[in-house]
Amino acid sequence: MTDKLKDAKIVFVVGGPGSGKGTQCEKIVAKYGYTHLSSGDLLRAEVASGSERGKQLQAIMQKGELVPLDTVLDMIKEAMIAKADVSKGYLIDGYPREVKQGEEFEKKIGAPALLLYVDAKAETMVKRLMKRGETSGRADDNEETIKKRLDLYYKATEPVIAYYEKCSIVRKINSELPVDEVFAIVEKAIDELK
Ligand SMILES: Nc1ncnc2c1ncn2[C@@H]1O[C@H](COP(=O)(O)OP(=O)(O)O)[C@@H](O)[C@H]1O
Numbered sequence: 488m489t490d491k492l493k494d495a496k497i498v499f500v501v502g503g504p505g506s507g508k509g510t511q512c513e514k515i516v517a518k519y520g521y522t523h524l525s526s527g528d529l530l531r532a533e534v535a536s537g538s539e540r541g542k543q544l545q546a547i548m549q550k551g552e553l554v555p556l557d558t559v560l561d562m563i564k565e566a567m568i569a570k571a572d573v574s575k576g577y578l579i580d581g582y583p584r585e586v587k588q589g590e591e592f593e594k595k596i597g598a599p600a601l602l603l604y605v606d607a608k609a610e611t612m613v614k615r616l617m618k619r620g621e622t623s624g625r626a627d628d629n630e631e632t633i634k635k636r637l638d639l640y641y642k643a644t645e646p647v648i649a650y651y652e653k654c655s656i657v658r659k660i661n662s663e664l665p666v667d668e669v670f671a672i673v674e675k676a677i678d679e680l681k
């Protein structure tokens with residue numbers, strides 16, 4: 488077991504593609520100094536490294552599918568351990584994407600104290616992603632892949648929220664509002680943690 492992470496404060500950030508997870512995480516980092524670990528960013532860094540593994544990941548992500556659980560969990564765990572001595576808390580952004588990922592995380596790392604459910608309508612998410620796609624350079628910010636990512640979100644990821652509602656750690660955040668108003672809701676949820 489990972490002793491170093493035994494008392495870590497862990498926040499899962501869950502929401503559909505383009506719902507605003509990364510945007511809110513950035514603001515949490517600025518105010519609270521938490522460590523932000525986005526599974527998508529970690530995977531894109533591996534792709535950018537040009538490694539053989541990165542090439543396989545790229546092919547999966549371009550199709551809007553989920554990469555193997557072990558790959559993403561190992562990456563997150565490694566990144567968490569690297570920050571264990573200085574971290575005030577961890578924002579785990581984009582994970583879990585399916586219930587099994589949550590179960591494995593708890594077995595190998597620990598239990599989350601809070602789940603921020605970043606909620607926006609499908610229509611809003613598509614609009615934001617198409618706009619983001621104009622500049623993001625992301626291979627998955629295109630109409631066809633966005634549709635697949637949304638379908639997968641409703642099928643595989645939404646059940647994660649119901650799963651964690653059982654232990655009353657879910658806080659639903661209305662991400663239809665302007666960024667700062669969304670953050671005001673986020674702040675309340677984080678402040679309650681202390
Ligand atoms: N509350 C908001 N209102 C309007 N646009 C937003 C809001 N939150 C995020 N965005 C925009 O939507 C896009 C997706 O946000 P991002 O944080 O990358 O989402 P995610 O990490 O959930 O995919 C970005 O271009 C971002 O600037």
Ligand SMILES: Nc1ncnc2c1ncn2[C@H]1C[C@H](O)[C@@H](COP(=O)(O)OP(=O)(O)O)O1
Pocket residue numbers: 502503504505508509525526527528530548551552553554555556559580581582583584588627636
């Ligand atoms: N926890 C996870 N399990 C499996 N695949 C993941 C993953 N997190 C990210 N990926 C892969 C599949 C996603 O379609 C892609 C991009 O993820 P992301 O950057 O978190 O997207 P977004 O911020 O738009 O929600 O990376």
Ligand SMILES: [Mg+2]
Pocket residue numbers: 508509525527581
């Ligand atoms: Mg993101």
